Amino acid sequence: MKKTILFLFILCFSFSSCEKDDICDENTITTPRLVITFYDYNNSSVEKNVTNLTIIADGMEEKAVTFNGSTLINGSTVSIPLKIDAEMTTYRFILNFGSTNTAAPVNEDIIQFNYSTENIFVSRACGFKTNYTLNPTNPFVYSDPSVPLSKWMRLVEVKNSIIANENETHLAIYF
Amino acid sequence: MSLLFANAQETQAPVKTTAKDTISKGVIPKKAAVANQPTIVPKKDSIIVPVKTDRYGIRLGIDLFKLSRSFYDKDYTGLELVGDYRLDKKHYLAAEVGNENKTTDDERLNFTTKGSYVKVGFDYNGYENWLDMENIISIGLRYGFSTFNQELNTYKIYNSNNYFGETPPLASGQKFNGLTASWIEVVAGMKAKVFNNVFMGFSLRFNRLISNKEPDNFENLYIPGFNRTYNGDFGVGFNYSITYFVPIFKKKVVPVDTKKVTKKK
Numbered sequence: 001m002k003k004t005i006l007f008l009f010i011l012c013f014s015f016s017s018c019e020k021d022d023i024c025d026e027n028t029i030t031t032p033r034l035v036i037t038f039y040d041y042n043n044s045s046v047e048k049n050v051t052n053l054t055i056i057a058d059g060m061e062e063k064a065v066t067f068n069g070s071t072l073i074n075g076s077t078v079s080i081p082l083k084i085d086a087e088m089t090t091y092r093f094i095l096n097f098g099s100t101n102t103a104a105p106v107n108e109d110i111i112q113f114n115y116s117t118e119n120i121f122v123s124r125a126c127g128f129k130t131n132y133t134l135n136p137t138n139p140f141v142y143s144d145p146s147v148p149l150s151k152w153m154r155l156v157e158v159k160n161s162i163i164a165n166e167n168e169t170h171l172a173i174y175f
Numbered sequence: 176m177s178l179l180f181a182n183a184q185e186t187q188a189p190v191k192t193t194a195k196d197t198i199s200k201g202v203i204p205k206k207a208a209v210a211n212q213p214t215i216v217p218k219k220d221s222i223i224v225p226v227k228t229d230r231y232g233i234r235l236g237i238d239l240f241k242l243s244r245s246f247y248d249k250d251y252t253g254l255e256l257v258g259d260y261r262l263d264k265k266h267y268l269a270a271e272v273g274n275e276n277k278t279t280d281d282e283r284l285n286f287t288t289k290g291s292y293v294k295v296g297f298d299y300n301g302y303e304n305w306l307d308m309e310n311i312i313s314i315g316l317r318y319g320f321s322t323f324n325q326e327l328n329t330y331k332i333y334n335s336n337n338y339f340g341e342t343p344p345l346a347s348g349q350k351f352n353g354l355t356a357s358w359i360e361v362v363a364g365m366k367a368k369v370f371n372n373v374f375m376g377f378s379l380r381f382n383r384l385i386s387n388k389e390p391d392n393f394e395n396l397y398i399p400g401f402n403r404t405y406n407g408d409f410g411v412g413f414n415y416s417i418t419y420f421v422p423i424f425k426k427k428v429v430p431v432d433t434k435k436v437t438k439k440k
Contacts, residue, residue: 024333031332031336033336065338081334081336119332119345123394124281124283124394126283127331128330128333129332129333130332130334
């Protein structure tokens with residue numbers, strides 16, 4: 001009888017260690033963002049940093065995407081969310097945001113992303129996540145609202161049309 | 176008289192001394208010896224004990240917790256019938272049969288589980304009853320099997336980036352049929368006779384899944400009989416039962432058995 005009681009105690013303690021599934025772990029792969037990497041147009045294998053790039057989704061007024069704690073992006077990569085309840089998200093990519101320097105003027109390009117979504121079960125605590133697949137025939141529509149200033153992006157290319165994690169580049173922008 | 180027997184069962188040593196004492200007192204006039212007679216007798220317990228019998232039969236009942244929860248929890252209806260059959264002095268064949276319909280409303284998911292289950296196994300009674308008591312403090316094992324279906328009612332998408340704001344729960348209505356699961360349960364329980372043949376019991380159960388047929392793009396987060404599942408295939412459960420004992424036959428308690436028990440202690 002003593003042995004069985006001891007066994008029950010061990011069992012109790014082993015249970016206390018495996019309870020923790022009410023909070024969605026930050027390391028869990030949930031809904032991914034679209035990862036964009038910027039490259040030098042003249043040397044397509046070299047990443048190039050953008051300067052004061054601000055990215056605002058259509059319909060979000062002036063609320064810009066925050067990446068690494070800032071809305072002004074100065075690195076060579078950025079991740080942006082796609083709408084989970086739509087199959088299209090349009091972003092304004094504003095380079096040299098707030099600049100008064102005529103040598104580096106504010107230049108706005110627009111990209112509309114077309115995709116399909118798939119909701120995948122993750123866990124009790126996290127619920128579901130959404131993975132995206134960029135439309136194979138028409139993944140994005142690239143345009144420029146201001147005619148006088150030419151587009152700052154010179155080439156946009158899909159690297160991975162399946163957006164299931166943030167470890168790889170999905171879109172390459174050459175400028 | 177029988178109380179004396181109980182004492183004898185507890186410790187052997189005092190019985191011997193009593194016996195010796197009485198023998199040395201043998202010189203004392205007969206009248207006194209007669210008065211002492213009852214104390215002599217425990218030397219051989221089988222003589223004084225009015226043959227002790229154990230009752231064998233089937234105990235049938237219901238889990239009060241599931242029954243009462245069906246009344247106060249609008250998201251739950253369930254019923255569990257419990258039963259056991261005494262195999263020998265300490266072993267009982269035990270089984271539970273039940274049906275559950277539960278809607279789980281979690282932070283990010285809302286789903287309904289419906290299904291039935293059966294658990295079969297045994298209980299080992301580790302409690303040494305005095306006299307004609309029939310109480311049980313047991314440890315046991317069960318094999319559980321459940322067949323059920325799940326329906327995902329609503330769910331939320333987890334998005335660590337809330338640039339577009341949290342989206343409201345999405346309606347699903349997706350049904351997952353033909354699911355099954357099996358598991359092993361370790362049961363610690365007790366039953367006490369409250370009156371006549373009526374017993375009240377409580378049991379605590381630790382479960383571990385053996386097999387689990389999971390749906391596509393969802394998980395069995397609740398399994399009838401097993402209860403909520405945790406990450407490591409473990410689960411816990413309990414029941415609070417009221418049972419009625421139907422006696423079928425009686426068996427004499429063999430004295431040898433009693434001696435064995437005394438030795439163990």
